Amino acid sequence: MASSDSGNDPDKMSKKDRREHMREVARLRREEELKRKKRNRIITQIGVVVGSLAVIALVVAIVVNTTAQNNRPGPANMQSGGISFTGAAGKIEAKTTPALKAGENPVGVKQDSAKTNVVMYVDYLCPLCNQFESANLDGLKDMVSAGTVDLQVLPISILDRVSAGTKYSTRSAAAMACVANYEPNGFLDASAALYAKQPEEGTAGHSNADLAKIIEDSGVKNANIAKCISDGDYTNFVTSFTQSALNGPLPNTDVPKVTGTPTILVDGKQYSPQQNVGWGNTQDFFKFVEQVQAQNKK
Template identity: 45%
Template sequence: MSVPERQSKNQRREHAREQARLLREKEKARQRRNRFFLQGGIGLAVIAIIAIVAVVIVNSNRPLVTTASGPANMLSDGILLTGSAGATTAVTTAAIKPKAQPVATDASKYSKTANIVEYIDYQCPYCNEFETTNQDQIAQMVANGTATLEIHPIAILDQSSQGTRYSSRAANAAACVAALDPNAFLAVNKALFANQPAEGTTGLSNQKIISIINGAGATGDALSTCINDETYKSWVTAATARALAGPLPNSSVAKVSGTPTVIVSGKQYPGSLTDAATFAAFVAAQTPKS
């Protein structure tokens, strides 16, 4: 067997160059693969982000609904009170059905009066200021038939009652009154503000709420059960979300950005919460001239 000839210096150089070329081609191929996977990964990430954004947009545009029925006489998410000859009555309506949207009050039916709409939180001290200052004159306007009053209880201050969710429980209690004893609502509304707990306290127990409401003229075992069971808990959550998302019906107000939000015949009241004369003048300015 013959012995293979040893490679010459030139052959060894050419072999080294060929090996280097093959290594360069291999590295280029590896880089191309990496770029492909990176671009593919970025593409998938972009698609995922687009999908997430689409879901968020769809969900943000989805109607805010509850799977439970709302309270009777609050089809608009509020209770409407009207009056004449010194007497005030609640306008009766059906309840909001599960997964349905509220139906705005038909303001055209009340084109000859000032239409006062309030979005309130029973824990809100500013709401208390407004109510304490104006509730008697508003009640008189309604009883005389010169104004209507639509009250929307919402709950945005649950964090102010040391975990007892007083805002939500009080709003639920108001909804129970609207459903079961609507003509007592105005007196109950007044009583809840007169007994408002201070922010940062534990709020009031359900039993204390029931006692206050009973004292205002709304009574009965069904009412107590409704309050204790928080029958309209999910409605309170949905109605609050709707108010915060807006727009507010029959008005130019985009949404509730704080309480109280008070609207008179479509225009938001911008004045003092503690000056009854200023509010009365604003209402008079929005009252249709006969």
């Protein structure tokens, strides 16, 4: 015999039962929707918390890293912000100085009045610096090794804005600070190697690993240098010294501050190429050196 129970079949329900059934279905749907919204709200809250924790962790990491950078001592042999070279009898030696303490400002070196003192503020992304050094460094080294000239090289970073966001100027100058710290007598060879492979302005430049490789290939071999470059040990040192050079005053000269690179000083007198003569003109530069030397003898 067929059952007379209408069960949950709406077609067999009375009008009253159908209304009750629809209310129940609506209630269940509302409850399910409330549960869904609650689940989504909890998931969203968890996401916000996790995201906030990630941001906090990142900020803490940046602060810790920045603090560590700021608390690092400066490089040895760059007490003035740059490295100095002297020589005699055909040899060139870097002048050794202790490392600057964390937060200690560079101080100008006392120049030898018996010699001509050549000071170069350079940026390793600067094409004019490359032209100047490529043309004149060998001649300067000859004069240093002969004992007539003391040479000072001060790497700064004013061209980060044209290195596609990689801060190549700062990184390359910091790499050379690593060389000054660990292998000061290899500095000039490493410097020439960086110029020989100088990237174009507007490009990202070399990676830190490539900088270390270029320096090693120049004959400067010390495992500490690659780690120093990778860790960015002296990036803050370079940034701070660059600002000091741009603000001035500069030591041992009446030139108030660096306004561009290269800034070349010969016994405090600033060299600029003659009109229509570029930075790579050897004759023009050494004529200027001779003029300064002659003035000093008067």
